[in-house]
Amino acid sequence: MLSMLVREIGEFPLIDKLAQTIAEDNGSLIQRLDERGFRTLLAIGDDAAAWDGPPGTRVLTTDTMVEAVHFNLDYTDWRDLGWKALATNLSDIAAMGCSPTYSIVTLGLRGDLPVDGLLDMYRGMMDVSKVHGGALVGGDIVKSPAFFVTVAMQGAAPSSDATILRRDTARPGDLIAVTGPLGCSSGGLRMLMSGAEVRGNVARDHLRYAHNRPVPQVKTGLLLAEHGVLTAMDVSDGLVNDLAKICRASKVGARLNAGSIPADAILKASFPDDWLDLALGGGEDYELLFTASASVINGLQSIVDVPISVVGEITDGDNSVAVIGSDGKAMAVGHGGWNHFES
C-alpha cells in the first residue's frame, strides 16, 4: 500500500502521528532526564517546551540537513536520516564535554513526502537517543520547496564546576589527538554516490554505516573534560579543516604527521590510493579532535574506551595547518579551503 503523503494528511494529524510514534520511547528518555535532576514541564504541544533543571552550565547547538545538499534519500534511508539528524547535534554537545538534554526539531517539508518515511525518521531519532541520551520536546513543521531537518539541542555540563571544552584554548606544545579511525564516512559517501567498487558485504556495510549512522562521542567528551582536556571540537568538515578552526580560534598553528592519521583496514583496502585524503579531508566522521599536554593524553589512554591517536602538535604560528609526510616534508593537502557554497 502506498504511504499517505504529507499534503494529504494535514498538519495536526501529522504532528499527532509523529508524537504517537515516539511517545513510549521519548517518555522513557524524559524519565532519564528526570533522574538527572531535570523536571520536564511541557513537551510537544505548547508555544514552547519548558523545564526546570539543576544549576550549571548549559550549551545550545543546531545542525541542519538539507536534501540534495547533505543527504539523498537514494542512499540514506529514512531511519538513518533521523539517526544522523540528531547524531550531528549530539556530536556538538559531546565536543563541549556536555551531555544532551532537550531537543526541538524543525521539519521543512514538501507536500509529496511520504508520512511513513517521516515516522521512520522519528524512529531513527529514538534509536540514537536511546544510546546517547536527550529527549525531543517540540519543534515546528513548515511547508518548504526543499526538504530539510533542523535540530536545536541543549546540553548540560555534568556538574556546576565542570570544564567545558572550547576551541580557543589550544597552546603551542599541546599534542593533537583524535578518537577513532577517520575517513570511513566520506569513503562511504563516495561508495554510495559513485558506486565505487568496494568488495565484500562487510566492508560495504561498514562504510555505509559510518556515513549514515555516525556515532556521537558523548561519553568520551565527558571523560575528556573530566580528565584535564580543555580544547576539543568534533570532526565534521574534515580533520585539516576542523583543526584549522581550532588554530584560528586559539591563534596558533598546527603540524599533523601524515603517518599517524588513524584509518581502518577496510578504508585502506577499499581506497588504497585515496584513504589518506579521505581521512585528512573527508569530513562527517563525528570523532573528537582535541589538544592537551602529553601527560593528559597518556592518562586518557586507559580511561577512554575508544582508540585515541596522537596525530601532531600545536605550534606557534599563523593559524595554519601543515601536514608532514613520511619524508619529513610538508604535503599539499587538497581540502584546505573547503567552502560549502562552491560548486
Added chain:
Amino acid sequence: MLSMLVREIGEFPLIDKLAQTIAEDNGSLIQRLDERGFRTLLAIGDDAAAWDGPPGTRVLTTDTMVEAVHFNLDYTDWRDLGWKALATNLSDIAAMGCSPTYSIVTLGLRGDLPVDGLLDMYRGMMDVSKVHGGALVGGDIVKSPAFFVTVAMQGAAPSSDATILRRDTARPGDLIAVTGPLGCSSGGLRMLMSGAEVRGNVARDHLRYAHNRPVPQVKTGLLLAEHGVLTAMDVSDGLVNDLAKICRASKVGARLNAGSIPADAILKASFPDDWLDLALGGGEDYELLFTASASVINGLQSIVDVPISVVGEITDGDNSVAVIGSDGKAMAVGHGGWNHFES
C-alpha cells in the same frame, strides 16, 4: 555597486561579516543578560553556545520562515525579515510568560543571495532585540535550494516560582481575551500581495508594518503570568484556529462574540467587507490570546498598557469554537480548517 553574493564570499568571511555587523549591539544585549544573572561563556564560534544562569524554569521554541511560503523579498525588505524572524520566536516566549535569553540562527542560503541583504537582516534582528531583549549566540549556515531562516530561542521565567502560561489550563467559565487589534497583519499581506487598493500613506504604512514588523508582547506576557493568568498562546494562525488549539489542549469548547473582536479603524476602512474575516482568521497578529476569570481580567485592565478585549468565553464542550454573530446565531467561519500544506 552590486552587492557580493553568498557564493562569492565564502562561508567563514560571511560568518565574520555577520558577526562584525552585530558585534556592538549584540555585546550590549549580552551585557543586559548578565545584569539579569546570566553569564555568557561562549557565543558565536564554538561547537555550541554556552552560559550559566540563575535557577528557574527555561523555555525553548523555534520558528522558521521559508521564502515564497512565509515571506517574499518583493514585499518584505531584508531588515524587516530579520525583525520578523526573531519577533515570531519572541512572541512564543511572551506567550509562555517568559523573557528571552539566548537565540541561535540557522540560515539556509542560495548562493545567489546578496551578502548586503543578509547583513541588513541581522541589523533587523538587533532592532527587535534592542526593544524586547535576548541575544544571538550562534547558529549554522548551510547551502539550500530554498532560502530559509530558522531561529531557536530560549527564554527564562522571571523567578524560580513564576507561573508559565500554558494551553491546557482553560476551564469552562473562563473569559477569553486578546491583546491589541487583530487582522492588520493579514490585511497588510493582502495589500502587499494583490495590490489591494488601500487609500492613504498612513494606512498603507500601518498595514505594511503590522505584517512585516509585528510587535511581540513580551512585557504583557510577563504581566499576565504575574497577575493570575494561567492560559495563553500567541495568535499566529488566526484567532479562531489558535483558540481551537487551546480548546483541544484543555478539552473545552469556546464561544466567540463577533461583535467584540477588536479591529482598528484603518483595517475597517481599508477592508470594509472583509475586516472581520481578517481579524478572525487572518493570522500573524502575534497578539496574546488568553483565558482567565472575569476578576483576573478586570484586574489586568489597569496593569497592562496595551488594549485588552474580552471576546468570548470558554464552555463545556467538544474542542470546537463557535463564533456568535450580532443576531445571536453561530456564524460560518471560513478558516476553521487552516492547513499549511494545502496550496
